[in-house]
Amino acid sequence: MVTKREVLDRRKEMSDKISTQVRTLSVGLLAFTWGLLVSDSALAKGMTASLKWHLLLIGGMAIVVVLLDFLQYSFGHEVARKLLRHMEVSKAEEGEYDYNDPLWCLQHRLFYAKQVVLVVATTYLLVAVVTFLLVRAF
Numbered sequence: 001m002v003t004k005r006e007v008l009d010r011r012k013e014m015s016d017k018i019s020t021q022v023r024t025l026s027v028g029l030l031a032f033t034w035g036l037l038v039s040d041s042a043l044a045k046g047m048t049a050s051l052k053w054h055l056l057l058i059g060g061m062a063i064v065v066v067l068l069d070f071l072q073y074s075f076g077h078e079v080a081r082k083l084l085r086h087m088e089v090s091k092a093e094e095g096e097y098d099y100n101d102p103l104w105c106l107q108h109r110l111f112y113a114k115q116v117v118l119v120v121a122t123t124y125l126l127v128a129v130v131t132f133l134l135v136r137a138f
Contacts, residue, residue: 015111019069022114026065029121033059047132054128061121065114072110075103 002010033055036044048055079101087095097104 018115019072019111022065022118023069025122026062026069026114026118029062029065029118029125030059033062033125046136047129050132051128054124058121058125058128061117061124065118065121068110068114068117072107072114075107075110079104079107 036047037052037055037059039045039048079097082101082103083095083097087093099105
């Protein structure tokens with residue numbers, strides 16, 4: 001058996017790890033797409049000629065992922081700030097988040113949205129690159 005505190009601690013740890021991975025992968029996607037777009041190698045030039053708009057869209061999606069991550073943390077900060085202010089005004093040592101607060105709902109949705117956009121961008125890149133390589137090989 002685990003306690004509620006242990007479950008909450010695990011959830012916090014996992015969401016932090018997910019967010020770190022999302023940031024790392026999105027920056028990696030951006031670096032990869034940008035690298036292809038500016039590289040002088042023959043393979044990269046061939047990919048860029050065929051996939052330029054795809055690469056730009058994928059890079060744009062990676063930037064959107066970072067923006068969603070930033071917004072999630074910004075809204076989370078504001079939710080915590082509002083609760084802390086309420087606790088200070090009421091001189092309470094404990095408080096409860098308002099799960100109906102639009103900012104709380106947004107931070108929650110953004111956590112999942114950034115993951116979805118990242119999966120779509122990564123899949124898009126893999127399909128585009130593999131398709132390019134297969135067409136070129138045959």
